[in-house]
Each structure stands twice: as structure tokens, then as C-alpha cells.
Amino acid sequence: xxxxxxxxxxxxxxxxxxxxxxxxxxxxxxxxxxxxxxxxxxxxxxxxxxxxxxxxxxxxxxxxxxxxxxxxxxxxxxxxxxxxxxxxxxxxxxxxxxxxxxxxxxxxxxxxxxxxxxxxxxxxxxxxxxxxxxxxxxxxxxxxxxxxxxxxxxxxxxxxxxxxxxxxxxxxxxxxxxxxxxxxxxxxxxxxxxxxxxxxxxxxxxxxxxxxxxxxxxxxxxxxxxxxxxxxxxxxxxxxxxxxxxxxxxxxxxxxxxxxxxxxxxx
Amino acid sequence: xxxxxxxxxxxxxxxxxxxxxxxxxxxxxxxxxxxxxxxxxxxxxxxxxxxxxxxxxxxxxxxxxxxxxxxxxxxxxxxxxxxxxxxxxxxxxxxxxxxxxxxxxxxxxxxxxxxxxxxxxxxxxxxxxxxxxxxxxxxxxxxxxxxxxxxxxxxxxxxxxxxxxxxxxxxxxxxxxxxxxxxxxxxxxxxxxxxxxxxxxxxxxxxxxxxxxxxxxxxxxxxxxxxxxxxxxxxxxxxxxxxxxxxxxxxxxxxxxxxxxxxxxxxxxxxxxxxxxxxxxxxxxxxxxxxxxxxxxxxxxxxxxxxxxxxxxxxxxxxxxxxxxxxxxxxxxxxxxxxxxxxxxxxxxxxxxxxxxxxxxxxxxxxxxxxxxxxxxxxxxxxxxxxxxxxxxxxxxxxxxxxxxxxxxxxxxxxxxxxxxxxxxxxxxxxxxxxxxxxxxxxxxxxx
Numbered sequence: 134x135x136x137x138x139x140x141x142x143x144x145x146x147x148x149x150x151x152x153x154x155x156x157x158x159x160x161x162x163x164x165x166x167x168x169x170x171x172x173x174x175x176x177x178x179x180x181x182x183x184x185x186x187x188x189x190x191x192x193x194x195x196x197x198x199x200x201x202x203x204x205x206x207x208x209x210x211x212x213x214x215x216x217x218x219x220x221x222x223x224x225x226x227x228x229x230x231x232x233x234x235x236x237x238x239x240x241x242x243x244x245x246x247x248x249x250x251x252x253x254x255x256x257x258x259x260x261x262x263x264x265x266x267x268x269x270x271x272x273x274x275x276x277x278x279x280x281x282x283x284x285x286x287x288x289x290x291x292x293x294x295x296x297x298x299x300x301x302x303x304x305x306x307x308x309x310x311x312x313x314x315x316x317x318x319x320x321x322x323x324x325x326x327x328x329x330x331x332x333x334x335x336x337x338x339x340x341x342x343x344x345x346x347x348x349x350x351x352x353x354x355x356x357x358x359x360x361x362x363x364x365x366x367x368x369x370x371x372x373x374x375x376x377x378x379x380x381x382x383x384x385x386x387x388x389x390x391x392x393x394x395x396x397x398x399x400x
Numbered sequence: 401x402x403x404x405x406x407x408x409x410x411x412x413x414x415x416x417x418x419x420x421x422x423x424x425x426x427x428x429x430x431x432x433x434x435x436x437x438x439x440x441x442x443x444x445x446x447x448x449x450x451x452x453x454x455x456x457x458x459x460x461x462x463x464x465x466x467x468x469x470x471x472x473x474x475x476x477x478x479x480x481x482x483x484x485x486x487x488x489x490x491x492x493x494x495x496x497x498x499x500x501x502x503x504x505x506x507x508x509x510x511x512x513x514x515x516x517x518x519x520x521x522x523x524x525x526x527x528x529x530x531x532x533x534x535x536x537x538x539x540x541x542x543x544x545x546x547x548x549x550x551x552x553x554x555x556x557x558x559x560x561x562x563x564x565x566x567x568x569x570x571x572x573x574x575x576x577x578x579x580x581x582x583x584x585x586x587x588x589x590x591x592x593x594x595x596x597x598x599x600x601x602x603x604x605x606x607x608x609x610x611x612x613x614x615x616x617x618x619x620x621x622x623x624x625x626x627x628x629x630x631x632x633x634x635x636x637x638x639x640x641x642x643x644x645x646x647x648x649x650x651x652x653x654x655x656x657x658x659x660x661x662x663x664x665x666x667x668x669x670x671x672x673x674x675x676x677x678x679x680x681x682x683x684x685x686x687x688x689x690x691x692x693x694x695x696x697x698x699x700x701x702x703x704x705x706x707x708x709x710x711x712x713x714x715x716x717x718x719x720x721x722x723x724x725x726x727x728x729x730x731x732x733x734x735x736x737x738x739x740x741x742x743x744x745x746x747x748x749x750x751x752x753x754x755x756x757x758x759x760x761x762x763x764x765x766x767x768x769x770x771x772x773x774x775x776x777x778x779x780x781x782x783x784x785x786x787x788x789x790x791x792x793x794x795x796x797x798x799x800x801x802x803x804x805x806x807x808x809x810x811x812x813x814x815x816x817x818x819x820x821x822x823x824x825x826x827x828x829x830x831x832x833x834x835x836x837x838x839x840x841x842x843x844x845x846x847x848x
Binding site: 157160161164176177179180181182184185187188189192193196 | 489490491492579580598599626627628629631648681682684685688735738739744
């Protein structure tokens, strides 16, 4: 609990771009998803409106990706010891996507220096995972389908892919965010609640080694992240994180999950 | 600064008339959805959500009354479109009139095109002030006469009668649009016109209703790849082979129909580079163009996006020559405006007759005019409070921060339900028509 308290204290001190960005991102996401769902209920939603909302959702998605990737990039550089000061990269994967919010570089630096590298790694991994699931939602909903009655095809793939998601995510956590979980002809129900339940269950299992199922072996990780293995206390080398740290990381992920849970409240 | 905007001398805008119900409860069907002067300015047509068209005619100026201009009175009212049901798709087709465009007058009758989401109709509005009397086969009240009782033949004579204005549908152009029609535009050849929906533009001949040419089609093979739609289209005022269409991404494409039968490849592409410092989640939505209008000269075109009006020189594609901020104070409120759907409002814009001024609407029943020569702008309000005949309109100002001065209104006090989406400017004089929900305001300048 101490870690959580410290974490919150840090956020209170640092009123900078991080929380503001999160809050606006969450607002836009909330509103866009709400509109998307309302339009789904209509027989013939306005095509212009649907396209604009859909493009906004995609933009949100790409911005979050850019943030996560820059977080990972900075963290990796820190851990390897390449750059003394992490600079928030202004470039993003796609040339046309510039970061929307000019995060205070100093704040970012303070954040990174304050967090342990294990936290960053797990946090960014968790965010990647959540983003992957978000991708599934958005990609399933992108674009109007041929029938004018549902200009944006509903999130039809989710139900079918729910079971596949968990395995996919766990095995792919370290990789960059991939999309395209398209599945034509899937059931219509948007099962976001079930999706989130799925994520919840997996990350909150206290005994589970969070890195279990990684395609990267423990030795590889130890090679590239020397600080991880050093800080692991009283545990075998095969388990990269101690139980205590796993709990702490779970709490970090819980924080991130809180954000998303607020976004997608379970009915 | 009391000087008005209107080009040339200083004008002062005055209230002239207001049409429509005074009730606070506005019937949905009465909401005005389009306003258009005809080529001479003698007639002013409005369309509403109930599918009705009301045409006002300017009364002839009396020589005795030197001060006043002619007033507009109801000339004709007719039901243009009815609600329909598409049984195949189980969809209701709204009767709301999206656009009215007048045809140039070629005889005593007037012609206009009116369009709802799916169908365009050509209406003939004609006057009848004489009727024939003295028929042989029927009585004056219309009853048929017994032929055996007819002993003499007479020639019917035309007698004057009270003026009757008849509107009759002469052509119905249907079944050509899968998506919702957003624009119609009469070509300068006076033989053809175009109609545009979200994904396609069709070219029609005014005489032929059973077929049209598809000249633009941006529908992707996979609809899931759709990221851009057509928002407006217009024919060039002089070059009958040229037209433009705008998109939801803030771009305008100019096409030449001589180049190919299908004008999917543009001749010119107008887009202003995005300012990276002002980028936000809403950048694309607010860049979506809601209206495009050529100047009367044909040299410029004007586009309206959510926050601004831009004037483009047709010879310069990379940026507009003039940009006017309509309500920049809304930029910090975009998230709320996104939430309450106001960000999707489609404002129109119009030129004055000499292309020296432009006008567009805003919220709180405000509308804005910009003088292109003097760069002066003015904000006026269409409200019943200023509705005394020839009452001068007082310029309004929105307080954007700091201490609110007297007579200023703060951004948070603006009524976003009172929006002026449709305005029209008389082609020759400084008379403007402003549609405020279910009311039509007519203003004119004080001079003369």
C-alpha cells in the first residue's frame, strides 16, 4: 500500500501534462464510444457523423500508441544507460501523427527517475496489452459496412476473439501493438464488458508471474534489463519478479485499469 | 464602431420583417432548413423540416413612400416533399428540404429545384389572374350541361380573377442517390444540374428524369476503409464544365467534366496545411467543410468550416487568400461542443452581390458579416427584441475573457440551441434573409 500512496503523491505533485492528457483522452474516448454506440442503435445514422467519430477514435488510438511507444523508448534508453535525460520524442510512428499534448519534458524526466524500471516495464506492457484490446474494439468498429443500416460495422469480432485475446495478449506483450483482429460475420454484441473481465482476471492473479507466457525468455530479459534481476529479492532466477513486486506491479496496472474501467463501466 | 458592413459606403443594418410563429415551443416541422433568393431577388424561398416550401415575393415599391423598401409577403406555399418509407431497407426518408435552388427565369413562370435526402423535384410556380367564362359544355359552377339543351355556341371570354399562384411539380428526379443528398447546383448552361450525396455526385439534365450521369464516386470497395465523405458541391457560375466539391477532411477538389466522364481525378486540389500548434483531437472534425460557394465573379470560392470562413483564389491551391474567424472563442470549448453534438452543426455562408462582403451564422442567433475590402467585421443578432420596423441593429460582442463589459455576452451564456445555419443575401441589394430556427428575419440597410 505504501507504493500506491507514493504513487498518488507523485501524481498530485506533478499536475503536468500526464494527467491532463489522460483526462482529455478519457473524455474523448468516453464521448466517442458513447456516440458510436448510440449510432449503432439507429437504423440509419448520418454517414458524415459516423466517419468523423470513427476517425476521432482512430486518432485517440494512435495517440495512445505514440505515448506508449515513447514511454517504452525512453525507459529502454534509461535502463541501458544510453541517455542521461529522457527526451519525449516528438516523432511518432506515423509521420503525420504529432503528439497532441506537449508534455512537460521535465515532468517526464522526474517521473521516470522516480519510477523503478520494473514498474515502467510492467506498466508499459500492461498499457500495450490494454491498447491491443482497444485496437480490437476500434478495428472491429472501423468503417461503414456495405449496408447503410450499419454504416460502422459493430464490434462484431469481440465475442469470438475474447477467448483468443488472452492467449494472444500474454504471448505478445512485449511486441509492438498489432491490430487487425478483423472477423467478418461475427456476432453483433459489443462485449466490451466481457473483454475487460478477461483482462481483469489475468492481471489480478497474484500468483501469476506477469511475465509468464512471454516469448522472451527470462534470461533474455535479464540480459537486456540488468536492473530487473538485481532488484529481484530472495527469489529464484527463473522468476524475474518477486511476489512483493508482482503485487506492486499489479497495483500499478490496477491504476491503469481504473482508467479504462471508468471508460467502459461494466453494466 | 457603428459602421456596418456591406461594401462601399457605410451601411447600417435595420430590421425589416420577421416571418414565423412567436411561440416558445417550436414545432420540429417548422424549423427552416434552407433559404434562397432567386436571381432577381424578387422572390425568396424557404424550405422547412416538414417538407414545405414557402415563397415570399417583394412587393413593388410604392412611389409615394420614398424611405421604405419593398417588403416580402407570402407568394406561394406548397408541400414539396412528403415523408416516405423505403420498404426494401426499412428506412424512413425524411421530408426535410435540404436545398432549394432557383432556375433563371425564362418566361412568366418561375422554376425551382427542391431536394430532400433522396429526391429532387422541379417545381413550376405560375400565376393565374384570368379565367375563362362562358363555356359551352359546363355551367359557371362547373356542372356539366345537358348537351341536348345546348342550342347556341358561344366563345368563352377571359375575365380577370383574383391572383392565384399555383405550384406544380414538373419533374421528379428520384432513385439516383443511395446516400443523403447534401447539395444541388444549377449549371450555367441552364440545362443541367448536379446533385451530391455523401459519396457520389450525379449530373442531370433538367428534362430527363429517368437517368443521370455519375460524375464523382468516392465510395471505396470496402466500406470499412471509408474515412472521408463529400459535404458540399457547386457548379462554377460561368464555366459549365467546372464544379467543386468539398470533403469532411477540409479539402476542396475542382473538377473539369471535359477531362473524363468520371471526375474522380481532380484538376485542382485545395487544402490548407494544418497548423501543428493548434492540433487537437477535434482538428479533423472542425476542419470538415460544411458549405462551399463560388463568388459571383467565378474567380474565388468560399468555404465554411466549424470555426472559420475561408476565401480561396481558384488559381492558388495551397492556402486560402483570406481567413475570417467566426467564433474563435469556441476553440477552447470543443470538447463540450463535441459532447452536445454542436460540433457537427453545418453552417452555410454567402456572398453579397458584388462579392465585397460575406456572411455566415453562429450561435445565440448571432450572425457575422465580413467586409473583404476594409477587413471590418460585425456581429449582429436576429431576435424579436430588435424587431421594430427599421430599428437599427446594434453590433454584438462576445466576451472572451477578463472583465465582461456592458452589453457584452460571455461565452458561457451563449445559447447553443439558437443557431443560425442558413442565411441568404439579395443578389443586387443590401437585403439579407436570416433563418433563426423557425423564424425568418429580413434585414436591410438604412440607406435609400
